[in-house]
Amino acid sequence: MIALELRGVGKTYPPPTTVTALVDVSFRVDAGETVAITGPSGSGKSTLLNLLGTLERPTRGTVLVADTDTSRLPDRALSGLRAWRIGFVFQQFHLLEHLSVLDNVATGLLYRAMSAGRRRAAAARALDRVGLAARSAHRPSQLSGGERQRTAIARAVVGEPDIVLADEPTGNLDTATGAQIIQLIAGLADPHTTVLVITHDASVATAMRREIRLRDGRVVGDTGPA
Amino acid sequence: MRPRGVPRSRGVMRPRGVPRSRLRVADAGTLGGLAIRARRVRSALSALGIAVAIGALVAVLGIAASAKADLLAQLGAEGNLLTLAAGQTFSGNAVPLPTTAEDMIRAVPPVREVTAVANVSGVTVRRSAAVPAINTGGITVLAAQPSLPHTLSATVLRGHFLDGVAQRYPEVVLGYSAAQNLGISVLTSTTQVYLGGQYFAVVGVLAPVDVAPEIDDAALVSFPVAQSLLGLDPAPSRIYLRADPDQVAAVAEVLPFTASPEQPEAVEVRRPSDVLVARVAAKTAFVGLFLALGAVALLVGGVGIANIMVISVLERRGEIGLRRALGARSRHVAVQFFLESLALAVVGGVLGVGLGTLATAVAAHIGNNQVSVPLYVPFAGLGAAAAVGILAGVYPALRAARLAPAQALRTA
Numbered sequence: 337m338i339a340l341e342l343r344g345v346g347k348t349y350p351p352p353t354t355v356t357a358l359v360d361v362s363f364r365v366d367a368g369e370t371v372a373i374t375g376p377s378g379s380g381k382s383t384l385l386n387l388l389g390t391l392e393r394p395t396r397g398t399v400l401v402a403d404t405d406t407s408r409l410p411d412r413a414l415s416g417l418r419a420w421r422i423g424f425v426f427q428q429f430h431l432l433e434h435l436s437v438l439d440n441v442a443t444g445l446l447y448r449a450m451s452a453g454r455r456r457a458a459a460a461r462a463l464d465r466v467g468l469a470a471r472s473a474h475r476p477s478q479l480s481g482g483e484r485q486r487t488a489i490a491r492a493v494v495g496e497p498d499i500v501l502a503d504e505p506t507g508n509l510d511t512a513t514g515a516q517i518i519q520l521i522a523g524l525a526d527p528h529t530t531v532l533v534i535t536h537d538a539s540v541a542t543a544m545r546r547e548i549r550l551r552d553g554r555v556v557g558d559t560g561p562a
Numbered sequence: 563m564r565p566r567g568v569p570r571s572r573g574v575m576r577p578r579g580v581p582r583s584r585l586r587v588a589d590a591g592t593l594g595g596l597a598i599r600a601r602r603v604r605s606a607l608s609a610l611g612i613a614v615a616i617g618a619l620v621a622v623l624g625i626a627a628s629a630k631a632d633l634l635a636q637l638g639a640e641g642n643l644l645t646l647a648a649g650q651t652f653s654g655n656a657v658p659l660p661t662t663a664e665d666m667i668r669a670v671p672p673v674r675e676v677t678a679v680a681n682v683s684g685v686t687v688r689r690s691a692a693v694p695a696i697n698t699g700g701i702t703v704l705a706a707q708p709s710l711p712h713t714l715s716a717t718v719l720r721g722h723f724l725d726g727v728a729q730r731y732p733e734v735v736l737g738y739s740a741a742q743n744l745g746i747s748v749l750t751s752t753t754q755v756y757l758g759g760q761y762f763a764v765v766g767v768l769a770p771v772d773v774a775p776e777i778d779d780a781a782l783v784s785f786p787v788a789q790s791l792l793g794l795d796p797a798p799s800r801i802y803l804r805a806d807p808d809q810v811a812a813v814a815e816v817l818p819f820t821a822s823p824e825q826p827e828a829v830e831v832r833r834p835s836d837v838l839v840a841r842v843a844a845k846t847a848f849v850g851l852f853l854a855l856g857a858v859a860l861l862v863g864g865v866g867i868a869n870i871m872v873i874s875v876l877e878r879r880g881e882i883g884l885r886r887a888l889g890a891r892s893r894h895v896a897v898q899f900f901l902e903s904l905a906l907a908v909v910g911g912v913l914g915v916g917l918g919t920l921a922t923a924v925a926a927h928i929g930n931n932q933v934s935v936p937l938y939v940p941f942a943g944l945g946a947a948a949a950v951g952i953l954a955g956v957y958p959a960l961r962a963a964r965l966a967p968a969q970a971l972r973t974a
Contacts, residue, residue, distance in 0.1 A: 382972075386968040389887065391883075391886065391887060391967040391968040391971070392966070392967075392968040402579075402580070404580075411891060411892055412582070412583065412891050413580070415583035415886070415889050415890060415891040415892075415894075416580050416581060416582045416583045416889065417580050417889075418583070418886070418887060418888065418889040419581075419583040419888065419889020419890075420580050420581055420583075420889070421580060424887045424888075426884075426971065428880070430880055430881075430883070430884040430971070432881060432884075433600070434596060434597075434599065434600035435596075443885075443888060444888055446585065446589060446885075446888065446889075446890075447583045447584065447585055447885075447888055447889035447890050447891075447894065448581070448583075448584065448889070449584035449585065449586050449589075451586075452588075452589070491888075
């Protein structure tokens with residue numbers, strides 16, 4: 337089963353920047369794969385992640401998420417897709433400081449119209465899964481960098497999404513902590529869950545079963561489906 | 563929990579099997595209040611702007627209503643009082659009222675009480691004989707009947723009114739302003755004034771009489787003493803009367819003919835409560851102006867909230883991007899910021915209604931009025947605050963909603 341597919345995707349940002357970030361990118365990712373997308377700065381990695389996460393639309397080509405062409409979907413349908421199918425992990429964590437760790441994780445289910453009680457119960461399970469159950473009541477500022485990223489990962493997977501997209505998840509962490517985080521992210525994959533990690537760290541790439549290399553907006557290497 | 567288990571819906575523009583992104587109403591409300599608690603000082607200050615404006619509006623309406631309430635109560639009590647004054651002929655000569663006027667008026671059936679005063683002309687009142695005669699202090703000397711305080715609902719501030727003794731001996735009761743002018747604030751058995759060439763004992767001071775201000779500036783002596791010691795012509799110069807409240811107009815109509823059948827046109831009939839009506843109008847004349855000033859303050863408060871919300875949108879681009887990534891629709895983001903603005907304004911409104919009511923109570927206490935905040939005022943205050951919050955929230959909410967998710971995350 338195909339989790340994600342890009343067909344001839346190009347992305348050019350409008351003036352004043354007029355940067356061409358991606359040129360004719362095509363690949364498909366099957367459900368359950370773990371993929372590292374690598375490349376130097378400015379190679380289009382983040383743009384690719386935004387397109388796969390439906391946070392941006394391509395200028396050319398089509399992006400298919402769960403067999404659906406996202407280019408024809410209105411904003412509300414894309415929002416539904418993100419709420420139910422996609423989990424994000426960011427380099428800057430993006431945790432809400434005025435909420436506890438538990439409530440930050442529960443926010444991952446906010447736009448599914450679940451009751452607060454069910455959201456918190458699911459959040460507690462997700463925190464348990466990333467080994468942070470003891471930190472539920474803390475504020476993000478009371479956590480170490482690795483713990484913050486674990487919280488963000490728990491928030492990404494609390495709704496058991498089909499696709500987890502991580503954008504430089506170890507970029508703000510030291511090497512040892514980064515390695516633990518990558519192990520955690522790689523371990524999220526199962527036959528139903530696809531994991532894509534954007535990184536310029538070679539050790540991260542080796543922890544994934546597949547690597548897609550980008551340069552100047554083009555795919556220059558793909559180790560192919562495992 | 564796995565989305566695959568969710569029943570499929572057949573929306574045309576929705577990916578297969580993916581439910582909508584939805585935000586519960588209760589959660590939206592929580593979001594609106596959350597940011598306020600997260601930035602307490604800033605929220606408190608912008609709510610304070612609204613609170614001050616709403617407080618001013620409530621206080622203006624409350625203080626005006628309280629001041630009016632007392633006047634209206636007085637108006638109700640004084641509405642049946644009529645005065646009858648000696649007028650002038652067409653040629654401008656003063657025409658005293660006939661001596662029979664008082665008895666004639668008393669005979670009119672709806673008339674309940676009558677009292678008369680007579681102007682003792684050419685007589686001055688001074689603190690002592692040493693004060694030059696030219697320093698009259700603007701005090702007139704009136705002969706009055708013992709029924710005067712009752713008919714005018716006047717209260718005696720100190721001492722007592724003219725009683726049986728005063729009918730035979732030189733005693734005087736001073737009006738409120740007259741006592742002030744003469745510097746008499748305390749009455750003792752030896753308090754005297756120099757009146758018409760001899761000393762009179764001051765036995766009483768009246769409280770201000772709103773419906774008959776001429777009494778405030780007068781020194782009152784009894785008719786018999788005025789006639790025997792001051793050479794008074796007993797014809798009354800002014801007659802006060804109270805009629806049945808529903809017959810006041812009819813009585814006023816017949817009064818000139820009853821009092822002075824020969825020269826009815828030379829009699830002046832007045833309804834002193836008209837003075838109170840004018841005073842009510844004066845009290846409320848500036849309410850419109852103050853309300854307009856309060857509205858300007860409210861507008862400024864609203865601009866303050868809009869300003870703080872626009873800044874908040876800029877600062878929280880990361881949160882907006884995150885929420886969009888978590889599945890928020892642009893309208894969910896708009897609702898969140900809109901509700902924040904509304905919550906700020908309503909908190910300010912509640913505070914303002916409290917402040918305004920407090921100010922009204924303090925002002926009423928100082929002015930010795932009863933506290934009277936009309937019921938619509940707190941609701942109108944809250945409504946105005948909410949309206950400002952809604953207006954102030956629209957633009958920031960739209961700005962937050964228009965932010966592209968990827969850009970919001972990138973620039974955070």
